[in-house]
Amino acid sequence: MLHPVTFTRRGEEGFETTVRLEVEEGTSLRRALLRAAEVDGVSVSPHNGAAAWVNCRGFGTCGTCAVEVVRGEVPPAAVREAWRLDFPPHHAGSHGGRLRLACRIAVHGPLEVVKHPGFWGQEEQSREDAEQDRESPSTDQGARGLGRSSPLPHTGE
Ligand code: FES
Numbered sequence: 001m002l003h004p005v006t007f008t009r010r011g012e013e014g015f016e017t018t019v020r021l022e023v024e025e026g027t028s029l030r031r032a033l034l035r036a037a038e039v040d041g042v043s044v045s046p047h048n049g050a051a052a053w054v055n056c057r058g059f060g061t062c063g064t065c066a067v068e069v070v071r072g073e074v075p076p077a078a079v080r081e082a083w084r085l086d087f088p089p090h091h092a093g094s095h096g097g098r099l100r101l102a103c104r105i106a107v108h109g110p111l112e113v114v115k116h117p118g119f120w121g122q123e124e125q126s127r128e129d130a131e132q133d134r135e136s137p138s139t140d141q142g143a144r145g146l147g148r149s150s151p152l153p154h155t156g157e
Contacts, residue, residue: 001025006071006112007033007044012123016114017042023107030058030065030102046102051119058103060084065102066121068095072111077104089122 002022010016019039023032033046045052051064058065060080077085081104086092090099095116102113117123 003107004110005029005032005107006110007039007042008112008114009042009044010114010116012117019044023111025108026106028058028103029067029105029107029111029113032107033102046115046121048115048117048119048121051121056103060101060104063087063090063101063120063122066090066099067102067113067115068098069100069105070098070112070114072113073109074100074105074111077101080104089118089120094122095124 002024004020005023006018006020008016008018019042021032021036021039021044023029030046033044036044038044046065046067047055048064051062054062055064056062061084063084066085077100081101082092084090084101085094085099099121105111115121
């Protein structure tokens with residue numbers, strides 16, 4: 001049985017692309033994404049940049065295959081996955097607590113996932129925040145990845 005998986009890749013500048021693929025029942029999400037590699041010209045790798053080569057190959061320890069599960073049923077994270085998702089740069093509450101390791105999820109139904117920017121896919125800047133940053137160039141770029149611009153004045157350090 002095949003299940004639809006909607007994959008969104010969110011880029012550094014708020015750019016995002018969504019594609020859909022079909023995944024065989026019970027397949028590891030990471031394996032399915034790596035097998036598909038590209039759909040309609042969009043990379044569906046669960047890894048960003050160099051993390052495609054520098055990763056733990058699915059042992060659930062590097063955290064670079066993290067994706068946000070925005071829709072669909074997945075079982076609760078087991079101990080190793082929960083530990084990795086609460087180890088920097090990830091933290092338990094990131095992305096509304098919806099971050100999961102693609103290598104630890106088997107596909108048993110329709111899923112909708114988002115791959116966020118950053119080596120570990122950890123950055124939380126939304127498309128709306130990126131647009132706001134572009135419209136307000138005086139905002140503190142040091143706050144990128146925190147989901148909003150810093151209200152503190154830039155000290156020049
Ligand atoms: S590939 Fe390393 S945690 Fe998934």
